[in-house]
Amino acid sequence: MPFADAASEGLTLPQLLRLGLFQVSVGMAAVLLLGTLNRVMIVELGVPASIVALMIALPVVSAPFRALLGHKSDTHKSWIGWKRVPYLWFGSLWQMGGLAIMPFALIVLSGDQVHGPEWAGKALAGVAFLMTGVGMHMTQTAGLALASDRATPETRPRVVALLYVMFLLGMAVSAVVLGLLLRNFDEIRLIRVVQGCGVATMVLNLTALWKQEKVRPMNAEEMARTTPIFHEGWRDLMAGGHAGRLLLVVMLGTMAFQMQDVLLEPYGAEILGLSVGSTTWLTACNAMGALVGFVLAGRWMSNGQDMFRMSARGLLVGVVAFLMVIFAAPLHSTVLFYIGAWSIGLGAGLFAVATLTAAMSLPEQGVAGRGLVLGAWGAAQATAAGLSIALGGGLRDSVGAYALQGGFGPVFAAPAFGYSVVYMIEIVVLFVTLIALAPLVRVSLFNAQSKADTARLGLVDFPN
Secondary structure (H helix, E strand, O other): OOOHHHOOOOOOHHHHHHHOHHHHHHHHHHHHHHHHHHHHHHHHOOOOHHHHHHHHHHHHHOHHHHHHHHHHHHHOOOOOOOOOHHHHHHHHHHHHHHHHHHHHHHHHHOOOOOOOOOOHHHHHHHHHHHHHHHHHHHHHHHHHHHHHHHOOOOOHHHHHHHHHHHHHHHHHHHHHHHHHHOOOOOHHHHHHHHHHHHHHHHHHHHHHHOOOOOOOOOOHHHHHOOOOOHHHHHHHHHOOOOHHHHHHHHHHHHHHHHOOOOOHHHHHHHOOOOOHHHHHHHHHHHHHHHHHHHHHHHHHHHOOOOHHHHHHHHHHHHHHHHHHHHHHHHHOOHHHHHHHHHHHHHHHHHHHHHHHHHHHHOOOEOOEOHHHHHHHHHHHHHHHHHHHHHHHHHHHHHHHHHHHOOOOOHHHOOHHHHHHHHHHHHHHHHHHHHHHHHHHHHHHHHHHHHHHHHHHOOHHHOOO
16 A cells, blocks of 8 residues: 555554544535535525525635634543544534535525525525534544644654545545435435435544544543633744744645636636536546645655655646646647646645645644644635635636626637636746745755754764
């Protein structure tokens, strides 16, 4: 297996694979919210697209609270000493609860309602999406923090890469299975499938957390000790050196890679004339590129390569990838377009794994533990992704419509111009991210040189 060396004495490979099942459940929920139910609500249930967009945005609204959830898991006190498992458990309950009420809320939202106010369907659907989103964020934050606690500094890059691969596989398998189950749609089948996902969430997450955190009984003095509040942990995190810059890099890089998320398939269909079957392969190309990025990042960092230089490498791959996508239209090259889609996944995979490993490797500063750091990383990443997707779609529509009306002149009055502007903005943001990343690369290189110089220093070098 390519991740056999991710195991360590304190976290064996079977334990790591079992722990990674929480990523499978989160990937399944992400596909359900952002893909399957998106299409079902618009096409089969006839829900207006604006309402669908609002529902999908609700899980993103809860993303900034991941930092608070991570801090709570750092400072949680229980008589048996668990910190991460309670948040994994309650995150699973929130995720399962949201999926349990979701199909009924969607049916009411579609207008199949006899009693009650008209806004009841919107309110219930909003609660269901928000509960599921909170559960996903809580589960993923606590799960990543637990994996970071149990991994050694040497195996941590491989652990991160493996967990991301399991998340990607969870999304891929769930997309295929859910598509097959909902092929012949009816409301009873919708209820069975979505609530079945809720049951699968509990089974996967209970299997993942079973005996993963050691029992360390706490005495009365430890239980009575004052718990640091969130703003104290956040202050210590920001005072710890380059944590704030790392979060800025995560936000900028995520926006640069995710702005095209809803545009790649329409671009292939509208500009290059690809069929529906052909555009579905774009998702596979992007996912395969990300998978290769995860594997390469984990292997390279395990061999001692710097994680910030790895992030820069992913950003540069993204620049080349977007140039390929832009030039695919004037060259009418489908091959170049597919290679560009694959390369976007590769660059995003390298960037995501490298920055997450950097977050997991930050030293604990004061009362800022790993849960707070990983929660802040997840909050920055998820918030930036949601905002950039909305921004990319809005820019494409507004700029494209203005160009077709001749606002930029007859040369740019083409359907491809709106898409190209978004891709060019992404290239600019990638370069801005490189500029923001540069001080971190210099710091890491200086530290590596200092360690190397210290390693060469012996007693013979000291003056008599």
